[in-house]
Amino acid sequence: MSSIQQQNTFDWKKTLQIGLIGGAVGVLIAMVGMVEEFNKRDIIAGTLTMGWTILSLTMLVTGLFAARAAASNASSVVGSIVAGTIFGAVMSILVWIVDKYNIRDILVNASPTLVKHLTFEKGIPNGLFMLIGLGAAVGGLGGVIQILPENIRRAISLGLGIAALLGLLQEIIQVSLANFEGASKAVEWMFGKGTEKGLSLAGAILVFVVVAAGNYLWTGNASKISAGFEKLPQSSRKSFRWLGYGLLFLALIYLPVVLGLYLTEVVNVTGLFILMGLGLNIVVGFAGLLDLGYVAFYAVGAYTVGVLTNLSGELTLNLGWNFWLALPIGVALAVLAGVALGVPVLNMRGDYLAIVTLGFGEIIRILALSDFLKPHIGGSQGIVNIPPPGFLDVIIKTPQTLYYLIVAGCLLALFISSRLRDSRLGRSWKALREDEDVAQAMGINLVATKLLAFATGAAFSGLSGSILAIKLGTIYPHSFALLISINVLALIIVGGMGSIPGVFVGALLLAGMPELLREFAEYRLLIYGALLVVMMQVRPEGFWPEATHKRELHAENAEPQAEGGAA
């Protein structure tokens, strides 16, 4: 936000503007129904709901921005309090209108319940004053945070963030810790007796203090610790690293035992998205080819396995193959589809490519839905009765057994893509991403390089789809909507384009979290959309960026880039 200039005088206009914008965002949050829906969930039991957390966060950010617009520390705080008050006032006007007039025919969420929530159940005049007061207080808090030194600010925000996250994930933590005898006392203290959701107040404060203090101390000493690590001889550094890998591996093996049925299922879904993300990361992140029809390969993999292994007797092909035989064919067909899509789009520039791939994804889905191919792949009824495969003596059916299959797939994809990244091919992809013409001039074979990117990406997606087929046991065309492609794209972007750890971060955030917070599924895409827009403005390189990409996006004298290019 360097565009907001520091000014010497107190800027009323700017403060007013920021307050109004913040208030408008707050009204939007309330009117799309997020306050009401999210208030069903507590972050701190009995004290703070998730709906209020989101609203307060908006107030806090409003205060932060208002404080940034001011010059001196004192005027920062005053400015943020004013902006917060305006925020509260805008919200109060909304509440007043909703209370007085019935506009539910148009705005479905303008309900009496919303009024009750937003006035703290204190009735109209009193509740509104409280709302304005809260706006002023939280806005002012934002201003105070803004003028604190950088390291304290970071510690506080991290503490608040982790406390909120724990409150949100309370159920899961409780369930997974229930297996351990000793932990139950501590869990009860932190999360209450289990009837309420969210942290207990004491637990929340503890988490906040521990995390904030820990972060403060860590940022003070991080350089010392890493310097100490650097000082170690090569061999012992290596053994430390292997020790880390070993522990990680053990953790991976024991994870489903600890997590239980439901959470393993969540991990499995995340794993399938990681698999797809790693594939799309090659196409979009490494090679810079924006593919919006990525779900097509997922569908090809799933349908191939479905058609080859099913025993329903309703399709023309009734082979009943073994899954392990069908799997490589599914992947191979996905690769073939990748090449088939790749050939026509070889000469297309970036944005045309996006539309054509999107069209391709839709073609596959419509074909799967149509009556035309119904005898072969089931039409809108899909393919049912896909038998679970066996491995040695184990039948892979429960989430726990599937988990190992998915982890194996992810590890394979991880190995392949991390080896490819710095190989000759990987460097060619990156060259292609930066500038096609120059890449060609350097002797890179554009056709082969592009096709290999599509093929590799499609292979991972096909693998993911094949596993999906046995995971669900049934396949419907509706499982392959455009939204999947968008989801995978969003997770790559949020994680950091071209960054392999970024795929994991993105998948945890955008596939794992929504799976845990099922009741908010309605707002999933709204949040994704907003996240994409905000990420592109604030942090286009993603949360875990790839080094070169970050450098490129933050170059001081970045020229307007002309990529894509003619062939």
Place this chain on the structure above:
Amino acid sequence: MQSYRIKKINFTDVFMWVVGAALLLLIVVGSFLTLQEEKYTAVQWFDLAVFGLAQGSVYALIALGYTLVYGILRMINFAHSEIFMSGAFIGYFAASSMQKSGFMQENPLLGILITFFVAMTTSTVLAVLLERIAYRPLRGAPRLVPLITAIGASFFLQYVFRGLFGTHNRAYPEIEIIKGTVPISGDFQIQKIQIVVILAAALMMALLVLFVQYTKTGKAMRAVSEDKAVAALMGIDVDKIIVNTFALGAALAGAAGVLYCFMFRIVTFYMGFIPGIKAFTAAVLGGIGNPAGAMLGGLFLGIFESLGPTLFLDGLGIPAPYQLKDVIAFTMLVMVLIFRPTGILGERLSKTKA
């Protein structure tokens, strides 16, 4: 420069030509067989063609928005389909409240005009806000960045509308004066609504052409799309022109939304996606960045899509060919991009291949 390069004939080119020839053969054989069967009467073909023309007019109106913005910013405004949806949505509230109060029955013409006005204003305001908040800070960023922003904005807007107005289907009120059909001769007749759509779209496109050709803003728009830096040196406020372009495209999309809903009546939060992507196809088909091309592309796509499934696929014995109309549209998009990437009329900006 491109065209002077001697091209080596390689495998991929041959492959594409084979695919193209096969598709062409399929179309010819399919059409021949369908016509030979004489399953459909001339009246039915006529109805399909008029329907296609009406639908194509709506596509053309939306396509203009894509093409205008692309001409200036070299960016696909993915969220344009949601601009279209927003106009239709808010227009619905105007139309249905006027219907309820009886105003629409008394002054149908004025009522329709008010509906248009409300829809176009909504779309315009939304587009201007979108440009200000989402796109303007990204000038000069790598090209993938605004494109991804636009995709995000599209989903954000869709689900904001869903959150605000709920998920149930709403139907535009039936307006008496545009109901029914007009006989032409014999069994041939045209639905009134289709006439309204075609005429309204034609009028709006004519106004657009006049605006772009003769007004000062229109000239400035053309100058900016030619070269932003030089236009700025000539004293044109580039940012203002960009906002104007967004507003102009959005107003057309809002009008298209109302026309679309006069035809199909149902308003939902996801209604923008398919027409949006078809309209983009139309814009590419005509040559993106070229307004006349967008109009032509829209009409062509509308007719192609309406006649295509029945004409090409019915004769081949494919059941329920109408389900595959989107496949036909997308296949055509791919084929056009392969064999004539500059579109039917040629892209005005093809030299500066970005």
